[in-house]
Amino acid sequence: MIDRMIRVFDRGLRTVAGIHPATDDVPDAPTSDLSGAEKRRAGSLMRVNHTGEVCAQALYEGQALTARDVKVRSAMQQAAKEEVVHLVWCRKRLQELDTHPSVLDPIFFATSCALGALAGALGDRVSLGFIAATEDQVVEHLDRHIDQLPQGDGRSRAILERMREDELRHGTSAEKAGGLPFPMPLRRLMTSFSRIMTETTYRI
Template sequence: MVGRRYSLVDRVIAQFDAGVQTLYGRPRGTGRPSPANELPEPELDRQERRKAARLMRVNHCGEICAQALYQAQAITTRNPALRQTLARAAAEENDHLAWCEERLMRLGSHTSYLNPLFYIGSLGIGALAGAAGDRWSLGFLAQTEEQVVQHLSRHLQRLPRQDRPSRAIVEQMRLEEDGHASSATAAGAARIPRPVRQLMRLSARAMTGTTYWI
């Protein structure tokens, strides 16, 4: 019903359903087609295909973590406008999630078996950030997205040059993640302390280092 004010319990139930869809279904995005769709499938040797698949698996898990962060912050915020902003960004992230999964299937690989573990961890981190207040929640979001942009830039350097479909996906993701960071900053994000930023980088390395292989 339009205009209905949802209770905390309502939001928790809705986000639980979103979590199940994120991990095991096809969560709702914006409906945009993958940037890879119009590009021909490249000729990759076994080593190149394996490397591209591992990098895209890391990117897919990163989008799983992003969804968990957005969902947790949507539960904890009391600001309806911020909740709508998070929902719009989450829809774009769901597009990224679908694009990465589709690309993995084309590369003959699979998503990470560790996705549920990292989802739960990110959900907890997002809830803590949200409980600290909207400015800190936005600050955490902005810092996360800034680190993701750096991570995607490194992947563009590592992906096989001829794998244009994977590169097109990563380039579009990088553009939109940068936009999410800018939006969070413009909305009044607090500056995250340096020790916390360093801890976030260490956590990201743990995720990328394991999901590359598993």
């Protein structure tokens, strides 16, 4: 358990400080010159998505911390690795759009990690159900952001579309692995959490 806690702490520091393996494999598509206002809007949307990936990272790490079955734990750690790739793509795009990650990222990492650990402690099937419900909401959220991006920002759109494919797969595999359906009141609570996240990190 101590080893796993050190791992989570290490992940948290790396996530917040942006220390990750470099990748050239960033999804791309033709992008036109963006006006100042368009660049700011795209930057704010991508900041929200970057924090979303910080949360995803922390949720999976928290869940892996308390998972009971070894296979479930390694599946969570594998998914967390894939979320790192998304994190790197979003961070790179933030730099290209001349903006910064959210100052609230450490708080969202800590909160999400605690939520993930709690879900894991309630049992593997609850934890898998939590992933399925979360990814479901992430896909809906990404659809909205894909629509809201400036028309000419093909590169950000390509990143979000690739992320959407992966999130859909994460959700489906969690459901297939035995995730329990999540009751509506819990889903509403999750929606409120993500609303707080999206509205605050859009600005700071």
